[in-house]
Amino acid sequence: GVSNYYNKLKLVLLEKQLPFREEVVYPWQRDTYWDDSPLGKIPFLRTEFGGLSESQVILEYLEDAYPRHPLLPADAFERARCRELMQHLELNGEWVARRLYKQAFFGGQVSAETQDEVRNRLPLGLRAVAARARFAPYALGDAFTAADCAAICHLMMIQLATQAVFGEDLVQQHLPEAVDYLAQMASRPSVARMLADREQALLAFQALGVPYDG
Numbered sequence: 655g656v657s658n659y660y661n662k663l664k665l666v667l668l669e670k671q672l673p674f675r676e677e678v679v680y681p682w683q684r685d686t687y688w689d690d691s692p693l694g695k696i697p698f699l700r701t702e703f704g705g706l707s708e709s710q711v712i713l714e715y716l717e718d719a720y721p722r723h724p725l726l727p728a729d730a731f732e733r734a735r736c737r738e739l740m741q742h743l744e745l746n747g748e749w750v751a752r753r754l755y756k757q758a759f760f761g762g763q764v765s766a767e768t769q770d771e772v773r774n775r776l777p778l779g780l781r782a783v784a785a786r787a788r789f790a791p792y793a794l795g796d797a798f799t800a801a802d803c804a805a806i807c808h809l810m811m812i813q814l815a816t817q818a819v820f821g822e823d824l825v826q827q828h829l830p831e832a833v834d835y836l837a838q839m840a841s842r843p844s845v846a847r848m849l850a851d852r853e854q855a856l857l858a859f860q861a862l863g864v865p866y867d868g
Contacts, residue, residue, distance in 0.1 A: 656855045658748065658807040659709040660697040661848050665803040666713055668844035670723045678855075682864075710740070713800055725800040736794060739786045740804045746779030748808040751815050751824075758818035759856070762865065769819060776812070780828040789835040798842075805832070806839050807848075 655661055655676070667674045679687060684694030690705025691698035698707040699715070706712050717726050726733050753772050756762035783805075787793050793801040809825055809832050816824040826833050839845050 655697070655852065656859050657696055658811045661807045661852055662803045663697050663699070663709055663712055663716075664848050664851075665806065665844050666716055666725060666800065668847065669725060669798065669803065670716060670720055672716070672720055680859075680862075680864075710744075713803075717800070725798075725803065727794070727797070727799060732794070735786065736799050736801045739783065739793060739801045742779065742782040742786060743801075743804050743808045746782050747776070747812060750776045750779055751812040754815040754819045755811075758815040760860070760865070764819065773820065773824075776816070776824055777828045780812075780825065784829050784831075787829075787832070789831045791835070791838065793835075802839065806836065806845055809836060 655664065664676075679696065681694065681696070684691075687698065687705075688694060690700055691707035693707070695707055697709055697712065698705055699712045701715075706715055713725075717724065726736055750772055753768050754764055757764040787801075787805065788795045790796075792798050793805045809829070813823050813825045813836070816822060823833075840849060
């Protein structure tokens, strides 16, 4: 999939060793999956009980329904820390950088005002991530967790987007320890598969020549 939220869940499924089937859908096909995703957002999960949308909801469901190979820490406070880091990665990092994607990946243009806003706000989010992440060797320390599934996908996109639009890597500038972390994680089997599949999906989407609407 192209979506980093989709790929976050793909890593969860692969790490939990759960069987799953992928289906290619596009935003303009929303009429075919309203029942699974009430706002027509991707990703969504079809289960024997019905559809689920929102990546964090799906992640929590998979943890509850399939407790083998857990990706959330057993300790209550550490679980909260894991969720906190994912929130910072998504709300204060990826959602800020997302405003660049139209220009970074899909041939559009982003206004100078938007670029300035991202350049000013994104370092704050990355500093929040730095305050909670360890990257030693994983996002929260010794064990691979759901925070890694989020960090790998979102930080990679922030790197690519800021390099494409600004000509500089804001992750390297404001979260330098994550650069080696991402390089190391790229060789993990689940991550290597996700990255290869993402590249093919992105090329296929770009070939359609459809304007990106965020």
